[in-house]
Amino acid sequence: MGISFDLTVVWAGIIAFAVFAYVAMDGFDLGIGILFPALTKGNDRNSAMNSIAPVWDGNETWLILGGGGLLAAFPLAYAVIMPAVYVPVILMLLGLVFRGVAFEFRGRTTHPWRWDVAFFGGSITAAFAQGVILGAILQGIAVTGRGYGGGWWDWLSPFTCLTGAAVVIGYALLGACWLIWRAEGDLQARAYRLAWLAGIGTIVAVVAVSAATPFLKTAYYHRWLTAPGIYYAAPVPILAGITGLLFFRAIARKAELMPFLLTLTLFALSYVGLAISMFPYLVPGQITIYQAAAPASSQIFMLVGVAIMVPIILAYTGYAYWLFRGKVGHEGYH
Secondary structure, three states, X not given: OOOOOOXXXXXXXXXXXXXXXXXXXXXXHHHHHHHHHHOOOOHHHHHHHHHHOOOHHHHOHHHHHHHHHHHHHOHHXXXXXXXXXXXXXXXXXXXXXXXXXXXXXXXXXXXHHHHHHHHHHHHHHHHHHHHHHHHHHHHOOOEEOOEEOOOOOOOOOHHHHHHHHHHHHHHHHHHHHHHHHHOOHHHHHHHHHHHHHHHHHHHHHHHHHHHHHHHOOHHHHHHHHOOOHHHXXXXXXXXXXXXXXXXXXXXHOOOOOHHHHHHHHHHHHHHHHHHHHHOOEEEOOOEEHHHHOOXXXXXXXXXXXXXXXXXXXXXXXXXXXXXXXXXXXXXOOO
């Protein structure tokens, strides 16, 4: 079936938007947790917590929309993907629970270091698991009939570990750039140093994942390294390279907001690269968005709800970020 602008493509776009919104918004607060051991105990950690306290729980709304939308709009893909990645999904959810509990309890105890460890552990576990899920889907999932045909540990491979590490480093970069924007004084100075290191690590990780991906499947290879696909794909790494140079220039000039925006741009370009590799497949080489789609009547019914709720969520989120704009203090969460 040819690709056309229809309900199925619209729903694929909605889910893609939800996933990217989650990565962009929850990525920086997971990054704060990943960076926690590198922050000074006391005021700096309190300030880091305060910078994300008003928005961190709302950010995960987009994860629910992405997962729930996949189940509702593309049930066949959901039925195949979920059994393939049960283990990393469970680890991700446990990590998110751990960090959520630690977020609340560290301000209500005389031994906050215990919850600092839990906050760090939950953040890095959730981030690594998300990267592993991405890698597992990208490397391919065995399908038998209309169900998952692989084993319990098929998700674990050198490539998925690479993508897991890449997401951890990338989130750490987002967290550091968020602190540059929202913090001041010693914490901001430390964030500049961390952003420089995490920026180098992110560039290396993106290059490594990008170099490995074309050799996972023949279709990826043709889209990225042979004509005519290379003509459409080439602008992505070129723009990513330019973005990387601008990022390090912004760090050197001590810009505050620009490093965060450029990091989001780098994530967006990586996301475009992922789309180039996979579209129109949800399960690479096995199930397209058209094969996995729910009936049109179901898609229309759900689209009405999304058309109402997503603008409300965006408006509320925008208002929350605007209301709690500016530099943060260190008085402690709550």
